[in-house]
Amino acid sequence: MTDFDQKLTEMNSDKIPxxxxxxxxxxxxxxxxxxxxxxxxxxxxxxxLLVVGFLSYTQWxxxxxxxxxxxxxxxxxxxxxxxxxxVDYLEIDESYTEDLAYFLLDEGDFWDTIDLLNExxxxxxxxx
Amino acid sequence: MQNDHELIQDYQDGNLxxxxxxxxxxxxxxxxFFFNITRDQMAxxxxxxxxxxxxxxxxxxxxxxxxxxxxxxxxxxxxxxSWLTRNKWKxxxxxxxxxxxxxxxxxxxxxxxxxxxxxxxxxxxxxxxTVVMMRIAQELPYKDISAVTxxxxxxxxxxxxxxxxxxxxxxxxx
Numbered sequence: 001m002t003d004f005d006q007k008l009t010e011m012n013s014d015k016i017p018x019x020x021x022x023x024x025x026x027x028x029x030x031x032x033x034x035x036x037x038x039x040x041x042x043x044x045x046x047x048x049l050l051v052v053g054f055l056s057y058t059q060w061x062x063x064x065x066x067x068x069x070x071x072x073x074x075x076x077x078x079x080x081x082x083x084x085x086x087v088d089y090l091e092i093d094e095s096y097t098e099d100l101a102y103f104l105l106d107e108g109d110f111w112d113t114i115d116l117l118n119e120x121x122x123x124x125x126x127x128x
Numbered sequence: 129m130q131n132d133h134e135l136i137q138d139y140q141d142g143n144l145x146x147x148x149x150x151x152x153x154x155x156x157x158x159x160x161f162f163f164n165i166t167r168d169q170m171a172x173x174x175x176x177x178x179x180x181x182x183x184x185x186x187x188x189x190x191x192x193x194x195x196x197x198x199x200x201x202x203x204x205x206x207x208x209x210s211w212l213t214r215n216k217w218k219x220x221x222x223x224x225x226x227x228x229x230x231x232x233x234x235x236x237x238x239x240x241x242x243x244x245x246x247x248x249x250x251x252x253x254x255x256x257x258t259v260v261m262m263r264i265a266q267e268l269p270y271k272d273i274s275a276v277t278x279x280x281x282x283x284x285x286x287x288x289x290x291x292x293x294x295x296x297x298x299x300x301x302x
Contacts, residue, residue, distance in 0.1 A: 004292060004296050005292060008263075008264050008292070008295075018169075019155070019156060019159060021152050021155050024151070024155060024177075025148055025151060028151065028177055028184075031177060031181055032184055035181070
């Protein structure tokens with residue numbers, strides 16, 4: 001062994017002072033416990049993220065449906081309360097006109113009845 | 129008195145106090161190893177904590193194919209290697225802060241301090257560094273170094289020789 005080797009070995013032959021194994025073990029167990037808790041917290045956090053992610057994807061319980069950005073029927077687009085009122089009004093108007101037509105027939109005004117029915121048909125076509 | 133393998137078997141069977149016994153048995157040697165490298169009791173205890181924490185996690189997978197000390201030395205060497213690499217970068221980033229020689233090494237009257245020695249060791253290639261650490265800090269014979277590192281005895285000697293040459297050059301010329 002050369003002098004340099006000897007010096008290297010001698011330099012590192014110090015003894016470590018004040019070593020307390022119990023204290024060391026307490027710290028080690030604390031670290032193991034903390035690590036275990038961190039792992040549990042991390043796992044719970046991950047699960048929470050997955051659940052929130054899944055619920056967000058499914059819109060919090062709403063079933064996944066393909067949204068249609070177009071309507072199959074034009075009525076769906078224009079279906080409003082006003083339209084409904086208008087339709088109701090047309091039906092009422094129709095029954096009223098039919099009653100009127102029966103009355104006119106009873107009265108014997110055949111041509112007036114024909115005119116009224118023509119008028120009703122034309123009005124429907126204009127409205128639609 | 130149970131040997132290391134029996135204690136590990138106990139630990140693998142669920143007896144946690146067997147792990148404590150393993151720690152008590154090898155604590156002094158492990159901290160001594162790190163103390164020789166770090167020259168700091170707190171740092172050496174922290175590194176020893178790292179080692180035994182890794183041991184706690186992985187000892188359940190120990191396969192009894194080698195001596196426990198060989199397994200422990202490997203963990204020690206890996207931990208020390210990481211510390212030296214980390215420290216090398218730390219030193220590099222704090223180049224303007226020159227250490228107080230008196231505080232670092234008061235017991236020996238060498239031309240170079242322990243800090244300078246281990247800073248130089250950190251610069252060695254990994255294989256040489258590993259052999260030097262085991263020779264200097266652990267005082268292991270080449271046969272044991274060969275068992276821990278997996279290299280042949282001849283290779284360990286050659287690596288040590290090259291490492292010492294490099295250290296001699298660096299430390300005597302710096």
